[in-house]
Amino acid sequence: MSLDNVKVLLFDTFGTLADWRGSVTRRGERLAAEKSIDGVDWDAFARAWRAGYAPGMAKVKSGERSWTPIDVIHRERLDEIAIDFGIADALNEADRQAMNLWWHQLDPWPDTVPGLTRLKTKFLISPLSNGTLVLLSAMAKRAGMPWDFILSSETFKSYKREPAVYLGAIELLGLEPAEIMMTAAHNDDLEAARSHGMRTAYINRPYEYGADQTKDIQADEKWDIIGETTEDIATALGV
Amino acid sequence: MSLDNVKVLLFDTFGTLADWRGSVTRRGERLAAEKSIDGVDWDAFARAWRAGYAPGMAKVKSGERSWTPIDVIHRERLDEIAIDFGIADALNEADRQAMNLWWHQLDPWPDTVPGLTRLKTKFLISPLSNGTLVLLSAMAKRAGMPWDFILSSETFKSYKREPAVYLGAIELLGLEPAEIMMTAAHNDDLEAARSHGMRTAYINRPYEYGADQTKDIQADEKWDIIGETTEDIATALGV
Numbered sequence: 001m002s003l004d005n006v007k008v009l010l011f012d013t014f015g016t017l018a019d020w021r022g023s024v025t026r027r028g029e030r031l032a033a034e035k036s037i038d039g040v041d042w043d044a045f046a047r048a049w050r051a052g053y054a055p056g057m058a059k060v061k062s063g064e065r066s067w068t069p070i071d072v073i074h075r076e077r078l079d080e081i082a083i084d085f086g087i088a089d090a091l092n093e094a095d096r097q098a099m100n101l102w103w104h105q106l107d108p109w110p111d112t113v114p115g116l117t118r119l120k121t122k123f124l125i126s127p128l129s130n131g132t133l134v135l136l137s138a139m140a141k142r143a144g145m146p147w148d149f150i151l152s153s154e155t156f157k158s159y160k161r162e163p164a165v166y167l168g169a170i171e172l173l174g175l176e177p178a179e180i181m182m183t184a185a186h187n188d189d190l191e192a193a194r195s196h197g198m199r200t201a202y203i204n205r206p207y208e209y210g211a212d213q214t215k216d217i218q219a220d221e222k223w224d225i226i227g228e229t230t231e232d233i234a235t236a237l238g239v
Numbered sequence: 240m241s242l243d244n245v246k247v248l249l250f251d252t253f254g255t256l257a258d259w260r261g262s263v264t265r266r267g268e269r270l271a272a273e274k275s276i277d278g279v280d281w282d283a284f285a286r287a288w289r290a291g292y293a294p295g296m297a298k299v300k301s302g303e304r305s306w307t308p309i310d311v312i313h314r315e316r317l318d319e320i321a322i323d324f325g326i327a328d329a330l331n332e333a334d335r336q337a338m339n340l341w342w343h344q345l346d347p348w349p350d351t352v353p354g355l356t357r358l359k360t361k362f363l364i365s366p367l368s369n370g371t372l373v374l375l376s377a378m379a380k381r382a383g384m385p386w387d388f389i390l391s392s393e394t395f396k397s398y399k400r401e402p403a404v405y406l407g408a409i410e411l412l413g414l415e416p417a418e419i420m421m422t423a424a425h426n427d428d429l430e431a432a433r434s435h436g437m438r439t440a441y442i443n444r445p446y447e448y449g450a451d452q453t454k455d456i457q458a459d460e461k462w463d464i465i466g467e468t469t470e471d472i473a474t475a476l477g478v
Contacts, residue, residue, distance in 0.1 A: 069413060120380075124373070124376050133413075134363070134414070136388070141363070148386075148389075149375070149386070150388035150389070152411075155394060172372055172393060172394065173373060174308060174371060174372075175373070
């Protein structure tokens with residue numbers, strides 16, 4: 001399948017380009033030191049926080065809940081796990097607001113910025129992410145992700161893997177689906193993208209959730225490109 | 240009026256940041272040399288092309304015509320003025336397609352990139368323009384406009400000065416209107432932005448349309464900031 005027509009590369013962000021688990025863990029450890037909070041496994045905290053992500057979005061996807069930005073879902077989950085981890089009393093409102101912004105300030109994987117910088121020389125590059133526009137642009141600014149533009153689920157009032165996100169991106173770009181390549185570390189994101197005619201690139205991030213990760217530890221299908229890093233994607237695309 | 244709360248700066252693009260008249264004129268003169276087309280006043284051609292912009296959008300705004308991207312409006316107008324300027328026979332389909340992309344490749348004013356680069360250090364910066372996402376990102380890439388993200392009328396399926404564009408931007412950003420500043424060289428764009436609660440910055444471009452320009456040769460109202468260049472806006476905002 002020729003990739004010569006690809007003009008735009010879209011990227012999943014959480015996990016694919018940004019190390020949310022390591023970032024939240026490091027922030028938590030710093031906060032714990034500042035506030036003398038003891039006994040919290042911040043890696044477990046990060047994973048527990050993230051575990052609220054899919055169920056939070058599921059209510060929006062099912063229509064049980066009207067459009068709700070990811071910041072709200074993050075915050076509601078934070079309030080839950082603050083109790084679960086026994087630190088609810090230690091965290092005041094200002095702490096919680098600041099913590100919620102950790103998701104705006106995630107660190108990139110080491111290959112992310114070099115790979116995107118190479119890819120930008122030949123393609124228009126953008127996230128296609130469930131983060132908000134402000135979240136994604138704040139993260140990009142801090143991390144140096146050199147986006148040409150930013151596509152957010154919020155634009156389409158729908159979360160991946162709902163068709164509206166991919167179809168909305170295709171329509172907004174005014175391109176043929178095969179001129180757009182979706183890049184993700186999650187097989188189901190690529191499956192959705194491919195079902196709408198997009199090209200696909202898989203980046204393997206087998207430790208996104210930790211050493212005991214059981215899903216997305218390899219490419220489950222013959223995606224157009226399969227690599228270990230964004231730099232591999234650049235190399236495969238000849239840049 | 241305090242501007243301390245401003246977080247995002249939005250910019251009109253055509254005329255405010257990009258010199259469409261000079262850019263199209265230079266492209267036309269180069270094309271004429273290549274194809275031995277004589278006797279065309281390319282500055283007049285550029286202005287005639289641009290003169291189709293407002294009427295083309297007006298049909299969309301009035302509902303007479305369903306959503307139509309600016310590329311289509313540009314192309315229809317090109318076909319009209321090719322006849323008016325007596326060069327219809329000289330321009331084949333490929334020529335016309337290439338010419339339509341001149342609007343994707345406009346040159347910035349000399350202050351545009353330095354000013355935006357300064358402003359980006361403190362604010363999230365984005366166009367809010369009637370150009371398409373692809374047009375605006377292609378222009379930015381070529382010119383080096385360092386956007387954090389790109390807001391296009393196309394996202395809101397409505398053209399400025401329709402309320403849907405400004406209200407859509409405010410909603411998508413999830414900010415208070417007063418946290419957003421609209422920057423433009425056109426008083427009516429700022430008037431619309433201010434009517435929805437945004438802050439306003441005026442950049443004077445009195446030669447956008449040529450020496451005989453009669454509109455937008457000065458700030459018609461007390462906008463929050465009034466300057467001659469994007470660098471003036473940066474200075475006024477303390478960056």
